[in-house]
Amino acid sequence: MKPDIGITENNTQAVAFELSKLLADEYVLVTKIKNAHWNVEGADFYDKHKFFETQFGQLDAFIDSIAERIRTLGHYAPGTMQAFLSLTQLTEKGFDKNDSNRFVKELLEDHESIIFRLRENIYRVASEFHDIGTSDFMTGLMESHEKMAWFLRSHLVNTKKPMGLLTDVKMEKSVSL
Numbered sequence: 001m002k003p004d005i006g007i008t009e010n011n012t013q014a015v016a017f018e019l020s021k022l023l024a025d026e027y028v029l030v031t032k033i034k035n036a037h038w039n040v041e042g043a044d045f046y047d048k049h050k051f052f053e054t055q056f057g058q059l060d061a062f063i064d065s066i067a068e069r070i071r072t073l074g075h076y077a078p079g080t081m082q083a084f085l086s087l088t089q090l091t092e093k094g095f096d097k098n099d100s101n102r103f104v105k106e107l108l109e110d111h112e113s114i115i116f117r118l119r120e121n122i123y124r125v126a127s128e129f130h131d132i133g134t135s136d137f138m139t140g141l142m143e144s145h146e147k148m149a150w151f152l153r154s155h156l157v158n159t160k161k162p163m164g165l166l167t168d169v170k171m172e173k174s175v176s177l
C-alpha cells in the first residue's frame with residue numbers, strides 16, 4: 001500500500017532515486033573505509049586503524065537510515081553490489097602505498113563530493129519535489145559528513161598559517177585603530 005503523505009507518486013519516486021544514488025555512494029565509501037581500516041600501514045597504524053573503525057561505524061548507521069527513508073516513501077531500496085556500482089558517483093583508485101595519508105586524502109575527497117551532492121539536493125528535494133522531510137533528513141546527513149570531513153582534514157598537515165584565531169583578529173583590529 002502506497003503512503004498517502006501529501007507528496008505525489010512522481011515526486012516520491014524522484015526523491016527515492018536521489019536517495020538511492022546517495023545510498024550507493026555511502027556503500028562504496030564504507031567499503032573504502034573498511035579497506036583503509038584493514039590495510040593501513042605505518043608508524044601511526046594503531047591510531048588510524050581505530051579512527052577508520054569509528055568512521056565506518058558512523059557510515060553504517062547512515063546507510064541504514066537512507067535505505068529506510070526510501071522505504072518510508074513507499075519505494076524499494078537498492079540492495080545489490082551491482083546496483084550500487086551503477087548508481088554511485090564515487091570511483092575506486094589503486095595505489096602502490098598503504099600509508100594513512102593517501103587513505104585520508106581519498107576518503108576526504110569522497111566525503112566532500114557527497115557533501116556537494118547533498119547540498120544541491122537539500123534545495124531541490126524541498127522546492128522541486130515538495131518533500132520537506134527528506135530535505136531535513138539530508139541536511140542532518142550533510143552536517144554529519146561535514147564533521148567527518150573535518151576529522152579527516154585535520155589529519156593532514158597544513159602548510160599555511162592557521163586563519164581565524166581570535167587573538168590575531170583582535171591584534172589586527174587594534175593595530176588599524
Ligand SMILES: [Fe+2]
Nearest residue numbers: 037038049053
Ligand atoms: Fe576491525
